[in-house]
Amino acid sequence: MTERRILLIVSGGIAAYKSLELVRLLRKRGIAVRAVLTESAANFVTPLSLGVLTEDHVYGDMFDLKEEREIGHIQLSRQADLVVVAPATANILAKMANGIADDLATTLLLATDKPVLAVPAMNVRMWHHRATQRNLERLRTDGIHVMEPDSGEMACGEYGKGRVPEPEAIAAEVERMLARPGAQDPLAGQPDFETAELPLKGRHILVTAGPTHEPIDPVRYIANRSSGKQGFAIAAAAARAGARVTLVAGPVQLPTPAAVDRVDVETAREMLAAVEAALPADAAIMVAAVADWRTADASGQKLKKDGSGKPAPLPLVENPDILATLGKHGQRPALLIGFAAETEKVAEHAQAKLARKGADWIIANDVSGDVMGGDNNSVHIVTANGVESWEHLPKAGVAHRIIEKVAHALSPASD
Known part of the structure; x- marks a missing residue:
């Protein structure tokens, strides 16, 4: 069969009603849809309405023997080309991240061998909760593609990030x-470090990630817009490759990757001290987006406006x-890699930085879009031998390829 097919899992939330429009758009594009409703979702969307639009049976009961005889949940989980969870509530995301299979939808997700797209929808506070962000990071590391939710007014009256994207965006x-x-799987076609020979076993890899916060006074600071996602993904990939990993992290709300030693810092000077100590x-x-400047003298009290209309003097150093x-350290690592966040002439600026910093590689990326805070990245590896440009990838995929390249550079054959 050449017809494209998806399995649509609709979980319970007010945004479930948008699944009807999504099905209509997908069918219009020639994509066959088979739907699964969770018990909660059935309170918002009826099996009848979904069944009319999909022109197929709508599944929901794990223990319907008639369904099990005719198709079975294992077969159902593998007959589609893509599994889409839309909307994906905080609850089903938590279950997906932790391998819980307590109903038909989550059992299908655990049994599938097909790509999975999750489309989150939840209250803004639920979206920003550390548990949700931890679950999302685990899902991305596992190769699940997660769409970023929209920002705006919510059904509960609050405003912020967590609205389900419009059906047109999901269909696209x-x-x-x-x-x-x-394409959704950052490790597709690449060796699994957990099952293959560990290429960085016995090596110590030092990674920095996130921004630094340079205090102006007790309530204000200077910072960069780094989320820390790329650095954390690199640390996680290095650990999966068998390395002992030290992650020096600026102020970010991300879970510590498995088997990684994490050191939390706030300022550039604290980060440097932690790096040298490691x-x-x-x-x-060095993935961290370190603030280039700090105030010469941070105030111990909140700075006040004096009524003159002129800003308070803020000398920087x-x-x-x-x-x-x-690059000049007595214990310089054998392989020293820097990151360059650029908005123009990306490769050219990185080449200049390579010599100026005394690094072996500069990994340059264009941050003029949504790279900072987003889930994808497009990088250029700049070395003395030239520039190697990679296609747009999930940050976990970029991390895996970087660590493969690091392992090759550190291998005895490359010495």
């Missing part, structure tokens, strides 16, 4: 993923350059 994402089999290391990957410091 479904088409994109169906057009590129395996030496020696076989490789250092330059922060230590952590990458350049390591």
Whole structure:
């Protein structure tokens, strides 16, 4: 069969009604849809309405023997080209992240061998809760593609991030993923470090991630817009490759990757001290977006406006350059890698930075879009031998490929 097919899992939430429009749009694009309703979702959308639009039976009962005889939940989980969870509540995301299978929908998700797209929808506070963010990070690391929710007014009256994307946007994402089999999986076609020989076993990898916060006074600070996602993904990939990993993290709300030693810092000077304390290391990957400047004298009290209409004087001094410091350090790692966040002439600026910092590689990315805070990245690896440009990938996929490249560079054959 050449017809594209998806399995749509609708979980319980007020946004479930948008699944009807989503089905209509997908069918219009020639995509066959088979639907599964959770028990909660059936309070918002009826099986009859979904069945009319899909022109197929709507599933929901794990223990319906007639359904089990005719199709079975294992077969149902593998007959589609793509599994879509839309809307995906905080509850079903938590179950997916932790391998819980207590109804038909979650059993299908645990049994499927097909790509999975999750489309979150929830209250803004639920979205920003550390537990939800921890679950999302685990899902992304596992290769689940997670759409970013929209921001706006919610049914509960609050405003913020957590609204389900419009059906047109979801349909476009479904088409994109169906057009590129395996594209949602950052590790597709690559060796699994957990089952293959661990290429970084016995190595110590040092990673920095996130922003630094440079205090102006007790309530204000200077910072960059880094989320820390790329650095945390690199630390996680290095640990999966068997390395002992030290992750020096600025102020971010991300869970610590498994088997990673994490050191939390706030300022650039604290980050430099933690980096030097972690030496020696076989490789250092400096992903953090360190603030270039700090105030010369942070105020111990909140600065007040004086009524003159003029801003308070804020003299700045330059922060230590952590990458350049390591480039000249007595315990310089054998492989020193810096990141360059650029908005123009990305490769050219990175090449200049390579020599100036004394690094072996500069990994440059264009942050003029939604890279900072987003889930995807497009990077250029700049070395003395030239520039290697990679396609747009999930950050977990970028991390995996970087660690593969690091392992090759540190292998005895490359010495």
